[in-house]
Amino acid sequence: MIDPCTPVLVGVGQVADSVDDLDYRQWSSVDLATVAARRAVDDTAADYATVAASVEVVAGVRQFEISAPVPAPLGRSDNYPRSVARRMGIDPGHAVLEVVGGQGPQHLVTEFASAIAAGRLESVLLVGSDAISTERFYAGRADKPDFTEAIGGQLEDRGFGYESFLDENLIRHAAVSPPTQYGLLENARRARLGATPAEYRMRMAELFAPFTCVAAKNPLAGSQVVRSAAELATVTASNRMICDPYPRLLVARDLVNQGAAVVLMSVSKARELDVPQEKWVYLRGHCDLVEQPLLERVDLGGAPTATMAAREALRVAGIGLDDIAAFDLYSCFPIAVFNFCEGMDLPTDDPRGLTVTGGLPFFGGPGNNYSMHAIAEIVSRMRERPGDFGLVGANGGIMSKYSVGVYSTAPADWVPDRAPALQQAVSDLPSVDVRPRAEGAARIETYTARAESGTGVGLVIGRMVADDTRFLAAIDPESLGAVGDPIGQDIVVTAGENGNSAVMRN
Incomplete structure (x- = not known):
């Protein structure tokens, strides 16, 4: 009973x-x-x-x-x-x-x-x-x-x-939009798996392609179109990059x-x-x-x-x-x-x-x-x-x-x-010490770059060489694109009034 x-x-x-x-x-x-x-x-x-x-x-x-x-x-x-x-x-x-x-x-x-x-x-x-x-x-x-x-x-x-899920450090570095924050996490996962950006984008597309088949049969769905993994992964005018590593069709x-x-x-x-x-x-x-x-x-x-x-x-x-x-x-x-x-x-x-x-x-x-x-x-x-x-x-x-x-x-x-x-x-899980203000030699742990009013905005999460503490910093997105895969690259970070900024280390 x-x-x-x-x-x-x-x-x-x-x-x-x-x-x-x-x-x-x-x-x-x-x-x-x-x-x-x-x-x-x-x-x-x-x-x-x-x-x-x-x-x-x-x-x-x-x-x-x-x-x-x-x-x-x-x-x-x-x-x-x-x-x-x-x-x-x-x-x-x-x-x-x-x-x-x-x-x-x-x-x-x-x-x-x-x-x-x-x-x-x-x-x-x-x-x-x-x-x-x-x-x-x-x-x-x-x-x-x-x-x-x-x-x-x-x-x-x-x-x-x-x-x-938001604090002053994230807000100061403009790491507040979901694509920006998830882009940082997604690229960190890619690095852990050892995949290239192109390989990982296809894995994301292969994950979501079957979802389109379900949506296509749902009369309440916003998009009732079956799409292949190749279509989801290919960047086009209608599937533009929102924020690295995401084309438009791979986000909510x-x-x-x-x-x-x-x-x-x-x-x-x-x-x-x-x-x-x-x-x-x-x-x-x-x-x-x-x-x-x-x-x-x-x-x-x-x-x-x-x-x-x-x-x-x-x-x-x-x-x-x-x-x-x-x-x-x-x-x-x-x-x-x-x-x-x-x-x-x-x-x-x-x-x-x-x-x-x-x-x-x-x-x-x-x-x-x-x-x-x-x-x-x-x-x-x-x-x-x-x-x-x-x-x-x-x-x-x-x-x-x-x-x-x-x-x-x-x-x-x-x-x-x-x-x-x-x-x-x-x-009680282990955690990483975070440094809101960072100065000195560091390396990129993960990154993202987003399109914003026709200009690029780059963001990295890095680790200080001196003590392995973690920090956020803004970075020129063109410098990210110039090094292939930015993860693991050496940078120099500087603290400023509006947050940390980083440049690639020569």
């Missing part, structure tokens, strides 16, 4: 609104989330009004337009979760706005499933969306819509949460308007509301971990927390990796997928596939909410294959946070995970 407090996912919903479609609706982030939430409530196959009225908490994933302390170009709601709730005609007792990070959807599922298991809640609605494509479409136009909403009311705003596609939502309930509430059992999907395994700060990691090309979280989630579920029937691994950049596969000994060409949506570069990377779509897809697949298990791996920050969920219709009581003890183990 299942404990009546056991949490189950009972409804999922998704939506897309493409500016290229004939029926483009010009939906705001709130509109997208509302449509997805209504679909999630409908998906429970129970009475809509009763299910909606049962919601005690509405929790929202922070969309891009409110992920930084800057004005929203098209306006914004002052209470995103409650804007969605108001459109649905409900007034939950509590509203939450999550921190920045792609781990957010899975983290929220785990957090509120745990609260339900503890008997503190019975019914929760999770929502997320982004209208990034609409925002770009109307940039500079006079006929832009105004999405401003003054809702007010209670809101547990958890803040941006940047402290988990943010120009999408997408939303997704999930309804969570206790078993007792699901029974009370007559939600059919064939709709119930259990969160059988779960774990959330935070990685060491970027510059302190011994291996810049890896993040062990993804592996630790996955292994713990599988342990909680009582299964092994071979028992997983479907995966969705967060794929903002290739290294996020490589890192999981490498740590779990999962072949990158595993016949089960590594995505159920098409992945962030091809399905779309709707801000912080991508994995809500992955969860919705996994839930749907588990219903179609009763007793099978699906795994969602959600990455946040700069491989800074990792949340894993294992899903199945196979019933089991809630099992707590050991995340606090594992987090202490992460804190």
